[in-house]
Amino acid sequence: MVGFIAGVVGLAAAGVVSAAEEVNIYSYRQPHLVEPMLDMFTVETGIKVNTVYVKKGMVERLKAEGKNSPADLALTVDVSRLVALKRAGLLQTVNSIQLDENIPQNLRDPDGNWFVLTQRARVIMAARERVPEGALTSYEQLSDPDLGYKICMRKGNHAYNISQISSMVSALGREGAKKWLEGVGKNLGRKPQGNDRAQVGGVYSGECDLAIVNTYYFGKMFTGNGGKNPEQIAWAKGVRVIFPNQGDRGAHINVSGVTLLKHAPNRANAIRLMEWLSGDMAQYMYAHENHEFPVKIGVPTSPLVTKYLSGGRFKADSVSLAKIAEYSRVASELVAEVNFGS
Ligand SMILES: [Fe+2]
Secondary structure: OHHHHHHHHHHHHHHHHHHOOEEEEEEOOOHHHHHHHHHHHHHHHOOEEEEEEOOOOHHHHHHHHHHHOOOOEEEEEOHHHHHHHHHOOOEOOOOOHHHHHHOOHHHEOOOOOEEEEEEEEEEEEEEOOOOOOOOOOOOHHHHOOOOOOOEEOOOOOOHHHHHHHHHHHHHHHHHHHHHHHHHHHHOEOOOOOOOHHHHHHHHHHOOOOEEEEEOHHHHHHHOOOOOOOOOHHHHHHOEEEEOOOOOOOOEEEEEEEEEEEOOOOOHHHHHHHHHHHOOHHHHHHHHHHHOOEEOOOOOOOOHHHHHHOHHHOOOEOOOOHHHHHHHHHHHHHHHHHOOOOO
16 A cells, blocks of 8 residues: 555656646747647646747747757648748658658658648638629639629738639649739729638628638637637628639648757657647647648548538649649749739
């Protein structure tokens, strides 16, 4: 009996030691989108997670900090940002059977430098009252001079739009994509402004009929953002979600992902967190808290996504993430050339 008690005390002491362990993150993702998972990781492992939320300039910051950087991991949306970190030589390779098993091959860097954790589609949300079902089926139609509907869209140089414009470059070529962007510009109901959800707000207020939005914001709005934005419930209920280009290349997909930084001071803990984020619990939470599409096969989408977003079962553009990243520079040039709210 004494031995048993000693054993328990020993474990408790070990627990105290591991509670002092930590992992440091620089995140482009907003706190409300990642904190639930990071808190759960701490509960499960005792490893403390310190997160710095960065708005811009992560590459420059990491370069300036060099070997003295406290950061272990970077969390971000958009493959071009993941690739930019890699190109700047700020990452290190991770060899992990668990990451390889959990994340499909096309969603991992071949060199093990970055890993996709969630996917979402960039879709059209159309005013239920004003845009009949079937009236719009493709991104291309958004640039039609006879469209007859007004579009709300955030600034062209935001990562989500750069990623989508890159996919238009891939589909239509540079000139085709430029013409498309010019046409979309002419159909705007107002100057590009605000975040994704604000575009749906623009549809609700009647400034626009169509909004370009990432899928998970439909879930965020539909649930009133966990009680923080009850007015957005009506915004979500007022729109129909259209997955574009289902008859040809499919809807544009963008991603969020994680990378291990070159000078990570807490390397082992960082890899443990990367693996955890790709595992069942975190993937379930990403799906159910954020309404994103999980990358791990077999993890279900949220009931809301299942009901209103066909459970994530739609035709997705199969263009490679590497191509999207490669075209991001051209996409930025086009935004400047047509002066699309940059
Ligand atoms: Fe977002």
